[in-house]
Amino acid sequence: MSVDRRGYRFSLSPLLAQARWQLDAARDALGVATRQMNEARDRLAQAQAHLRTESARVDGASQVDIGRRMASMAFLATLHERLETAKAEVQTSEAMHVDAREACIQAQRHVERFEKVEAHQWEAFVQDKEAAQARESDADWLARTAHLQGVSHPSHAGDSHD
Helix, strand or coil, X not given: CCCCHHHCCCCCHHHHHHHXXXXXXXXXXXXXXXXXXXXXXXXXHHHHHHHHHHHHHHHHCCCCCHHHHHHHHXXXXXXXXXXXXXXXXXXXXXXXXXXXXXXXXXXXXXXHHHHHHHHHHHHHHHHHHHHHHHHHHHHHHHHHHHHHHHHHCHHHHHCCCC
16 A cells, blocks of 8 residues: 655654754764865875975085085074974864764764654654555445345344244
């Protein structure tokens, strides 16, 4: 039997809608965290490449001038600091990405729990409707057969046992 869904209303639908909204927000946050992580990794790669290039340039140049040599070393130290900052940014962004992914997983599980409850409520609704339809069909059948039994056996109605 098919049951008309128009009469069904999930009692927790506002909470399911809220859970879905939270899942969408978690997915958006995961997207932002992924983008930030990738950008931080790109900045780290650029900082590493820049440090390698400058280190090779400083090492390759013969610098007789001690002032110039000191300035080059200070510049390389600054590049090392930038590299360490970029590494810290990558670690922070990776941690944020892990947190956002975990929040997304939790939000998905929350939605799935509501959907499971909704499926159980729908099954109960269908069973109730099918039982009501079966009772109605049984009552109709009993009414018809009672009427037909009374009409098809008129000889029994006139029999009297004195």
